[in-house]
Amino acid sequence: MLTLEELEQDALQRHIPVMQKEGILFLIEQLQKNKQLHVLKLVQQLVIQR
Numbered sequence: 001m002l003t004l005e006e007l008e009q010d011a012l013q014r015h016i017p018v019m020q021k022e023g024i025l026f027l028i029e030q031l032q033k034n035k036q037l038h039v040l041k042l043v044q045q046l047v048i049q050r
Helices: 004-013 021-033 039-049
Strands: none
Touching: 021 039
């Protein structure tokens, strides 16, 4: 698995936009908290909870 820094470097070399670190860390936290492996499943779960 790549570190956050390696991921950023690779994305910058390929001219791919990168989320801010705070956003990435929040997303990872929510995935772990809700025991999800896929972002779309997490979004579905969060929408249903509202």
